[in-house]
Amino acid sequence: MKNIAKEILNKNISAxxxxxxxxxxxxxxxxxELKLLYLHQGNSYVIGITGLPGSGKSSLIDVLIDYFRQDKKTVGVIAIDPTSPFTGGSILGDRIRMQKHSNDNGVFIKSLPTRGWKGGISKVTSRMIAVMDAMGKDIIIVETAGVGQTEVEIKDLVHTTVVVLVGGLGDSIQIVKAGILEIADIFVINKADKINTQDLESDLNSLLSLDSGSGKSIKDKEWKPPVCITEAANNKGIGNLIDNIFLHEDYLKTTGKFDEYFKNKSINDLKEIISDYLTNLLFKELNNDDIYKKLLNDLNNNESDPYTVAEEILRQFLKK
Ligand SMILES: Nc1nc2c(ncn2[C@@H]2O[C@H](COP(=O)(O)OP(=O)(O)OP(=O)(O)O)[C@@H](O)[C@H]2O)c(=O)[nH]1
Ligand SMILES: [Mg+2]
Incomplete structure (x- = not known):
């Protein structure tokens, strides 16, 4: 076995x-290294914490870590920076907020910028989860901010998706529009000390019961997402949130969905790997290809369109 993978299996942090x-x-x-680690995965419980920028996700994770550590569980955190320019400096924010754990060997925090990934943030996050899993982390928490796309991507990478909301920020239609109902396994309404939670709580509950009736949009009809009220800043409501996370884990295990998770993740990884491989191979070949140069030239001279050129290139490539 190569060094890095072996060291990781021995819980070596620098490896x-x-x-x-x-x-x-x-x-x-x-x-x-990822090949060598593959068969040593599937033991961590992976939790996604997502929701609006500034809703208190990092603060919540900070107190969740305390609870898990009291239970002697080791924790890995992958904090994906928010894209929103309004929150500002999230890497720094995450570090400061979670700093008290930085001397604890049982906690590993990794910040990832959202932008600039060739194959998208999902692939990188999936691989980071793999490393933390192989390191033997009992719990892996993935934090993402934003409404819409990032949350949807994250749901395929985690066992339990927790959506963090704050009361008073708008109407329930926004929740439906953002597709949040479909992805949440658990809702958290945070900042209960500061902002009234009742309106949002009753809106959510009626949306959830409507949903399970129609059976169209809710992710799992058998599991009705609970709504947890928290004050992350004051360490309130966290025990109840953890209880619900473990209830969801039990639900996944008793319905066989727990095992499906790792299989689905592997299939998604496989598709990404094939698509990366083919893309790299194709462009390597194309760079020295006369037909490609001619087609590019046609495109530049407005004698063709990108759709036709792409079809022609793929036809040529598949022939080889
Ligand atoms: N009053 C109150 N403030 C809170 C609570 N939880 C978090 N905050 C504050 O809300 C602000 C944002 O908290 P974060 O934990 O950084 O929120 P976040 O969702 O991780 O933010 P981004 O990562 O930037 O999207 C901070 O100033 C926190 O101190 C709470 O329960 N009550
Ligand atoms: Mg944060």
Missing amino acids: AAKLMRYIEEEDIKAID
């Missing part, structure tokens, strides 16, 4: 950090 750097830099060396 894990090194592999994570390879993953971030899309260095080919990461692949050999």
Whole structure:
């Protein structure tokens, strides 16, 4: 076995950090190590914490870590920076907020920028989860901000998706529009000390019961997402949230969905790998290809369109 993978299995933090750097830099060396780690995964419980920027996700994670550590569970956190320019400096924010855990060997926090990934944030996050899983982390928490796309992507990478909302920020239609109902396994209404939670709570509950009636849009009809009221800043409501996370874990295990998770993740990984591989291969070939140069020339001279050129290129490529 190669060194880095072996060291990671021995819970060596600097080896894990090194592999994570390879993953971030899309260095080919990461692949050999990830291969070696593959069969050592599937033991962590993965929780996604998502929701509006500033809703208190990092604060919530901070107190969740305390609870898990009291239980002697080891924790990995992947904090994906919010895209919203309004929150500002989230890497710094996450570090400061979670700083008190930085001397605890049982906690590993990794911040990832949202932008600039060739294959998208999902692939990188999936690989980071793999490393933390192989390191033996009992719990892995993934934090993402935003409404819409990032949450939808994250739901395929985690066992339990927690959506963090704050009361008074708008009407329930926004929740439906953002597709939040379909992805949430658990809702949290945070900042209950400051903002009235009742309106949002009753809106959510009626939307959820409407939904399970129609059976159209809710993710799992058998599981009705509970609504947890919290004050992350004051460490209130966290025990109840954790109880609900474990209830969801039980639900996944008793319905067989727990095992499906890792299979689905592997299939998604496989598709990404094939698509990366083919893309790289294709462009490597194309760079020295006369037909490609001619087609590009046609495109530049407005003698063709990108659709036709792409079809022609793929036809040529598949023939080889
Ligand atoms: N009053 C009150 N403030 C809170 C509570 N939880 C978090 N905050 C504050 O809300 C602000 C944002 O909290 P974060 O934990 O950084 O929120 P976030 O969702 O991680 O933010 P981004 O990562 O930037 O999207 C901070 O100033 C927190 O101190 C709470 O329960 N009550
Ligand atoms: Mg945060």
